[in-house]
Amino acid sequence: MDFELPEELRLLKNTVRNFVDRELIPIEMEAMDGHRMRADVRAGLEKKAQALGLWHLDVPVEYGGAGLGLLGLVTVWEEISRTIAMPPRGPSVFGPDIRPILFTLNPEQQQKYLYPVLRGEKNTAFAQTEPDAGADPGSMRSTAVRQGDWYIINGYKRFITAADTADFLQVVAATDRAKGSRGGLSMFLVDCDSPGLKIVRSSTTMMGDVVWELAFDDVRVPVENLIGNEGDGMRAAQSWITAGRLYQACRGLGVAQRSIEMATSYAQQRVTFGQKLADRQAVQFMVSDSYMEHRMTQLLVYNVAARTDAGVASRHESFMAKIQGTELGFRVADRCMQIHGGLGLLNEMPIAKMWRDARSFMITEGPVEVMRSVLARDIFRQAN
Numbered sequence: 001m002d003f004e005l006p007e008e009l010r011l012l013k014n015t016v017r018n019f020v021d022r023e024l025i026p027i028e029m030e031a032m033d034g035h036r037m038r039a040d041v042r043a044g045l046e047k048k049a050q051a052l053g054l055w056h057l058d059v060p061v062e063y064g065g066a067g068l069g070l071l072g073l074v075t076v077w078e079e080i081s082r083t084i085a086m087p088p089r090g091p092s093v094f095g096p097d098i099r100p101i102l103f104t105l106n107p108e109q110q111q112k113y114l115y116p117v118l119r120g121e122k123n124t125a126f127a128q129t130e131p132d133a134g135a136d137p138g139s140m141r142s143t144a145v146r147q148g149d150w151y152i153i154n155g156y157k158r159f160i161t162a163a164d165t166a167d168f169l170q171v172v173a174a175t176d177r178a179k180g181s182r183g184g185l186s187m188f189l190v191d192c193d194s195p196g197l198k199i200v201r202s203s204t205t206m207m208g209d210v211v212w213e214l215a216f217d218d219v220r221v222p223v224e225n226l227i228g229n230e231g232d233g234m235r236a237a238q239s240w241i242t243a244g245r246l247y248q249a250c251r252g253l254g255v256a257q258r259s260i261e262m263a264t265s266y267a268q269q270r271v272t273f274g275q276k277l278a279d280r281q282a283v284q285f286m287v288s289d290s291y292m293e294h295r296m297t298q299l300l301v302y303n304v305a306a307r308t309d310a311g312v313a314s315r316h317e318s319f320m321a322k323i324q325g326t327e328l329g330f331r332v333a334d335r336c337m338q339i340h341g342g343l344g345l346l347n348e349m350p351i352a353k354m355w356r357d358a359r360s361f362m363i364t365e366g367p368v369e370v371m372r373s374v375l376a377r378d379i380f381r382q383a384n
């Protein structure tokens with residue numbers, strides 16, 4: 001059994017690593033304008049990424065992309081997560097951020113919504129979370145009621161990333177509240193200039209992201225904007241679920257990798273009480289534990305990705321990868337902060353931002369407790 005990445009993915013990983021080291025890390029403290037990468041910085045980086053072939057990596061070949069499998073994508077995600085220049089919830093500099101659900105649209109929907117996103121002409125956002133429905137989307141209150149050739153959407157969404165720049169939303173709403181997540185939710189393409197759709201307010205997170213609250217007041221959506229069939233909303237929202245969990249795990253892996261690099265470098269220079277930090281057992285143990293836990297998690301993530309690419313069901317393993325990866329990121333960033341002492345707390349260093357980002361991965365796109373309880377339910381079911 002081979003635990004190494006195939007040669008072509010090792011090369012890809014190296015290319016991305018060099019890109020991150022040369023182009024992103026040197027500018028990471030100045031790359032942002034508020035919560036978004038500066039437009040001039042982004043334009044320059046996108047050109048360089050395209051020249052290296054690092055463009056549309058996750059877009060299927062039939063849509064003009066590189067069509068990388070999940071194992072390829074995780075190697076890229078790990079590397080880009082070594083820098084705070086690449087915000088975890090924004091478009092990367094390797095092409096627009098496209099949820100795979102858009103590739104399942106019917107041909108008319110693709111012409112109107114997918115292709116403009118691929119060409120960089122339209123932006124989109126995903127709107128599922130509500131004040132009473134976060135980890136548990138089945139309890140959602142937003143409804144979509146069919147009236148002839150229209151659905152009428154009423155409800156309220158919160159924590160929606162990039163709603164301010166979106167031209168259209170992928171909205172999940174209940175078409176049958178009694179059924180909830182078991183066939184009662186549907187997903188719609190909703191133009192942001194639809195009458196009755198209003199941005200109510202924004203909030204800023206400790207990571208610096210800005211998230212939006214949206215009100216839907218009798219928003220009329222043509223029936224042709226339903227994605228798939230009525231009742232498929234949960235399945236559609238979860239179509240990216242394994243990749244999404246691995247993405248979050250990789251964000252943790254990348255933070256952990258960078259934290260180990262920074263901690264080892266600093267510990268070899270910093271002298272206290274006449275001795276380098278690197279010579280102190282307390283610091284050595286933090287570094288060796290971090291290294292060991294990073295490697296174990298990396299192997300788990302590669303394993304889930306390879307199995308998924310091979311069509312082998314990996315539900316359990318994807319839960320474990322998300323839990324391990326996100327908790328690893330936070331734990332190792334925390335150790336790195338500790339080893340840096342007061343410097344680790346300064347906003348002029350990347351560590352505090354890495355630490356805050358890593359903390360958020362344990363909550364967003366499925367809190368780790370939910371992963372643990374679904375995992376436990378399956379384990380008990382298997383035991384019976």
Ligand SMILES: Cc1cc2nc3c(=O)[nH]c(=O)nc-3n(C[C@H](O)[C@H](O)[C@H](O)COP(=O)(O)OP(=O)(O)OC[C@H]3O[C@@H](n4cnc5c(N)ncnc54)[C@H](O)[C@@H]3O)c2cc1C
Nearest residue numbers: 126127128129134135159160161209364365366367369370
């Ligand atoms: C920065 C950011 C960006 C986001 N972007 C988007 C977006 O673009 N679109 C979108 O739709 N949503 C988005 N979200 C929402 C995000 O996915 C939710 O915050 C997340 O799903 C958790 O939901 P909640 O905050 O309502 O927490 P809740 O569902 O209220 O859960 C709170 C806590 O309760 C615990 N808990 C919940 N259920 C269980 C359980 N079964 N067992 C044990 N413990 C449990 C967990 O500790 C959890 O953290 C974003 C959130 C943030 C912070």
